[in-house]
Amino acid sequence: MLMLCLVTTFTKKHYALLTVSSKKLTENMSTFVKKLRNHVLKNLYQISFLQNQAEQTYEAAVKQHSVNLPVLSVADFSLVESIRREGVVVTSLEALSIPQTGKMFLAAQKLIPEVAKSVCAEEHEYVVHANSEQMMQHPEIFIWGLEKRLLDIVENYIGLPVAYHGAYFRRDLANSVERKSRLWHIDVEDRKILKIIVYLNDVDENSGPFQYIPQSLTSTVAHSLRYKHGYIQEKRLQNVLSPSFWKSCTGSAGTVVFAATSKVFHRGKIPIDQDRFTIFFDYTSRQPTYPFYCKSSLPWEDLLSLAAKANLSEHQKQCVFWRPSL
Template identity: 30%
Template structure:
């Protein structure tokens, strides 16, 4: 198992006590401002005054890149077709043994953590200790899929391994993802969510409504809402019978454009949910989450072990208009 070295200065975990708490407050405040800035930027791009020009420019970029799109397999074409239709494609995934073993190690790590939060995630430092999952997200077939869906060279935003808890499912600061919302990292996003344990109706399944409802929801809610749309409001827009909960066995993969499909996490009621998410955008996103990426030093150590295309997808040195 490969392990990457992380300097103490690259992770808050290395700073104990009050000093660590203080050091975390400022970045979190900056991160919140950057998220709001990205939200405002995307909202501005979708106003009638700006959207016509903005859409034309964006569509022209995608049209110019169309002849450079990579070839994909027949199965990947069906995934792309489902993404273009519903915005979601659910498939079974067969991961390499070393990737499965790495995922299981993180499940064990998260299971051992004692927290009073609705969700606990592997830290960038922990991911650097075993970068197998992170590196799998740079696989050629995933970059191909992301590039073809986005229509532009893909940026790998990183990986998130998390555990959704039953006990704290209704509390903490995780309320936003319990509501219906769109992600605002970019115009087109690809996220691949893989269940690392069986997920039934009581295990916090991923939920979404068909992409065809998105425009009407946005119109009714007057654009993107950072706090999301609560169930009672959504029920008045889309009947509950049209809400989809993705249940499935371990290694169920959900390919979703979270920037175009209203989605949410249903709170676990009977068992915890373990999952890993790989995220992709264009190389000029509105916003990027630094918590999905390995620490800087760990990324630099990958330079000679990845291809040029993979390195380019990491966009080293390019944080985007907002990062947090």
């Protein structure tokens, strides 16, 4: 009987280990296949003939849509012009006075303790995201990114109908990990990308501010580095541009950063003193340069549920469901 119990225990433990290993292997294989597919597709998109055709189609679409751009207030028009000129603009939730901001910010503050409880088991990880279940418990956050004024601002900057990729609630960990978005890079998903970043806690130089290279210098830096895509180590960037030209977006909770991330080198500086809590609201056109890099912050089923419960307008639905279910 004792031998049977030992064998049973041994079998259960090893079965559990095998199940976990099998799941991990499946996830790794899926990630590898996706990366390989994206690499192949990206190379196809970069064929000169196809690129030229795509550019002509894009320019024609922008010109055609120009007469349909939403009319902006003087303040919002000035904001868009500043984004076009500088690449990054820092403001605040109070200054923007977007409807439903109070509900969104309160929901975000309620979510902070839940995400703060999350423990990252991987030593090389640097960020914890709120999962889809947590986000669905606080739909005000996702829906805020669909406020009409915000969509009008984004559409005027991008110049085409807007694709809303959702809201990403982030806890950036105060550790020494230097990888991915903590390295300098330019986003390549589309010709024009706009990210609206909301700080949920006070962010100073030691709390992981969003950093960028002014748009006027980015093209020169990219040329000097022979940069096409990917991530750049800090030391390598220092060889071509003094850190005195790097800009940090600091501010208290409620600070808002409009960032044209396809036009400027940028990164999230490593937090030292405390974790940084933010929400990233992501937007591109509905004809992105590399659509296979674009994904929503929520699963398709959750988007359908949220759209029904929130009674989204037809315009908002078009921004969310900008492409068929995959």
